[in-house]
Amino acid sequence: MQRQIELIGAAWGLGGADPGCAAAPGVLMPLARERLLACGAGALAGPLISTWPNERRKQLAVSRLCGLLASAVADSLRHGRLPCVIGGDHSCAGGTWAGVARALHERSNSHSNGRGALGLVWIDAHMDAHTPSTSHTGRLHGMPLAWLLGQDDDPLYGLAAGVVEARHVCLVGVRSYEREEEARLKSLGVRVIHMSEVRSRGVDAVIEEAVGIATGGTAAYGISIDLDVVTPEEVPGVGTPVAGGIVGNDLARALARVGGGAGLAALELVEYLPRLDRDGSSAKVALELIAAALCGPRQDAQVLAGAVD
Numbered sequence: 001m002q003r004q005i006e007l008i009g010a011a012w013g014l015g016g017a018d019p020g021c022a023a024a025p026g027v028l029m030p031l032a033r034e035r036l037l038a039c040g041a042g043a044l045a046g047p048l049i050s051t052w053p054n055e056r057r058k059q060l061a062v063s064r065l066c067g068l069l070a071s072a073v074a075d076s077l078r079h080g081r082l083p084c085v086i087g088g089d090h091s092c093a094g095g096t097w098a099g100v101a102r103a104l105h106e107r108s109n110s111h112s113n114g115r116g117a118l119g120l121v122w123i124d125a126h127m128d129a130h131t132p133s134t135s136h137t138g139r140l141h142g143m144p145l146a147w148l149l150g151q152d153d154d155p156l157y158g159l160a161a162g163v164v165e166a167r168h169v170c171l172v173g174v175r176s177y178e179r180e181e182e183a184r185l186k187s188l189g190v191r192v193i194h195m196s197e198v199r200s201r202g203v204d205a206v207i208e209e210a211v212g213i214a215t216g217g218t219a220a221y222g223i224s225i226d227l228d229v230v231t232p233e234e235v236p237g238v239g240t241p242v243a244g245g246i247v248g249n250d251l252a253r254a255l256a257r258v259g260g261g262a263g264l265a266a267l268e269l270v271e272y273l274p275r276l277d278r279d280g281s282s283a284k285v286a287l288e289l290i291a292a293a294l295c296g297p298r299q300d301a302q303v304l305a306g307a308v309d
Helices: 019-038 058-078 090-110 144-148 179-188 195-201 203-215 248-258 281-295
Strands: 005-011 043-050 082-087 118-123 169-174 191-194 220-226 264-270
Touching (some): 005 019, 005 058, 019 043, 019 264, 019 281, 043 058, 058 082, 082 281, 090 220, 118 203, 191 203, 195 203, 203 220, 220 281, 264 281
Parallel strands (some): 005 043, 082 264, 118 220, 169 191, 220 264
């Protein structure tokens, strides 16, 4: 039986450079459902998690929202669905992958085979590996990978989950970061594939390597896509554009080669900014990346049948 995809919205921009990212799920979720149905995948409109109007306590709000998102993602997996989280800024990753890890842990316990390890492919122009003491801006969307790796120097944030091991994580497309992040990931042993390496080796090769790292010795893996990994000429509608980047069609092709394969636990796409996407080109790229990652090379849902089953 094919797994139904559940679209879950993380409608907040409290952690990012532009709060307008909060509008992204409202725009993309109905379009993504249509696109997935067109390629033969069953898609369900799931919950839309959002903050209160005029929320000022950002850290507290993001912590609460990530908790709600984690519960929604874990519940989706418990019901045999494939969650696709659409943000919002990248701080939502703290909830997405904590929820996946929770469901995997429950499943591994029920099968009496120990903790189910999670692998993660992080496709992003940035490292997102700051902690409060190293961040140059204080923005929470620059910290989620550190949280997921269990790195925290301010317990008041309450967001460090420690749900993924460094050896099961691979970053792809990085080209904007601070030395503190680089030092942290290097000391932990996280594989980082910078944009220069992507250009020299090709997108297909690095995505294949990244998925290999995320699936090696894990129960399941996830893919987190920050839309700013794509060239800003193609995708101007993002919160923090960075010069250079991966061509959208190249990334979609590479994701389609591995998309929907067995072991995929969840997909996340973040940082779309509708206000800056005047002609809809950024949304179009986002939808193609979602379809490629979830439908796979055959552009239908058949390959989803045994995923994380």
